[in-house]
Amino acid sequence: MLTRRPVAVTLAGALCLAAAACGASPEPTSRAAAGAAAPGYPVTVDNCGRSTTYTKAPDRVVVMNGASVAEVSSLLALGLGDRVVANAQSYGMSEVPGRAEAIKKLPTGDVTLNDAYDIPREALIGLNPDLVLSTTSYGFDAKNGFATRDELEAVQARSYVSPQGCDQDTSRMTVDDSYTLLRDLGRIFHVDDRAEKLVKASRERIADVEAxxxxxxxAKAGATAGAAAGGEKAPNVMVVFSNMSMGGNDFSSIAAQGIWNDVLAKAGGANAFASASGTSFADLSKEKVAATSVDALVVIAYNDPHPAAYARELLKEFPQWPAAKNNRYTVLSDSIYLGPSNDLAVEKIARMLHPDAF
Incomplete structure (x- = not known):
């Protein structure tokens, strides 16, 4: 059996961590809403049942951890890294050259993180932010010692929860949610043109891969007019975090529902374990995993310096898989999550599944 590291924080491109305290002001105001509007403003963004109006671009942004790099990566992709005064997100690796290093160089606010590796209430308020970003609403939950959205409003700070994060259920997330995040940030910071350029480039790259x-x-089906990708069964792909434990069974870090399924579909594949759980992850026994036909393997590396070695060990453990017989696997990191780089994951997976197409 492969050894796995336990984790205290649930992962997923879009999973959550911690929360906050209570209280509110009778008349919430914000630095972003005070004074005359800057050129291009005001803009109003609807987010998790709140309508927030900005009269200028935020310039003191705090990024909560959320077991994600979606928000900080999107800010960097939009050229907004200089607005960050404290970033709690990190991943250590990226499909985008230089991104991991750029994230590492961002200020952390010199705060002491809590047990969930996130910024607690008092420390967050002490950073004097004018915008706080969180992957899910869990990052504003009072039960875990985080500042609530009302508390932040009371100290003139705006807050934003990424798409599909309002109810802390990321199982419905798709690539379109990555585009929504980019566009929302584009509107908030008045860089809509940059956001649209990124979305357009991503859509075009994915469309090219799909074509x-x-x-x-x-061609394989004989070039008949009706034959498409559906003409033959899409390869069954196992998406799993390397050396990661999230539950009680031997395999508890298998991706079941979420953005990775949309990425797989666009790459011409299907999740072999989509039916195993209605939530983001499946927690399965070795016997269940062994009984499933896996045509290809996608290993997601998180704080694991040797994900390819993990993939090879896994294929060796299940020699009956077509993936093992064909040595078919690839390693990804942040591109398969919510964020600005899903097109990279789509292309890399498609090249593994359909090498003759490229």
């Missing part, structure tokens, strides 16, 4: 996969499938 190549479809053309390849048609």
């Amino acid at each position: 190549k996969v479809e053309a390849n499938a048609k």
Whole structure:
């Protein structure tokens, strides 16, 4: 059996960590709403049942951990890294050259993080932010010692929860949510043109991959007019975090529902374990995993310096898989999560599944 590191924090491109305290002001105001509006403002963003109006671009941004890099990566992709006064997100690796290093260089606010590796209430308020970003509403939950959205409003700070994070359920997340995040940040910071450029480039790259996969499938099916990617069964792909334990069974870090399923579909694949759970992760026995036919393996590396070695060990452990017989695997990090780089994950997976298409 492969050894796995236990984790105190649930992962997922979009999973959550911690929360906050109570209280509110009778008449919430904000630095972002005070005074005359800057050019291009005001703009109003609807978020988790709140309508927030900005009259200028925030310049003291705090990024909560949330077991994600979606928010900080999106800020960097939009050229807004200089607005960050404290970032709690990190991943250590990225499909985007230089991104992990850029994240590491961002200020942390010199705060002491809590047991969930996130910024507690008093420390957050002490940073004097004008915008706080969180992957899910869990990052503003009072029960775990985090500042609530009302508390932040009372000290003139805006807050934003990323798409599908309002109810802390990321199982419905798709690539379109990554585009919504970019566009919302584009509006908030009045860099809509940058956001649209990123979305357009991502859509075009994914469309190009899908077209190549479809053309390849048609060629294999004899180039008949009706033959498409659906003409033959999409390969079953196992998406799993390397050396990670999230539950009680041998395999508790298998991705079941969420943005990775949309990424797989766009790459011409299907999640082999989508039916195993209605939530983001499946917690399965070795016997259940062994009984599932896996055509290809995607290993997501999180704080694991040797994810490829983990993939090879896993294929060796299940030699009956077609993936093992064909040595078919790839390693990803942040591109398969919510964030600005899903097109990179789509292309890398498609090249593994359909090499003849490229």
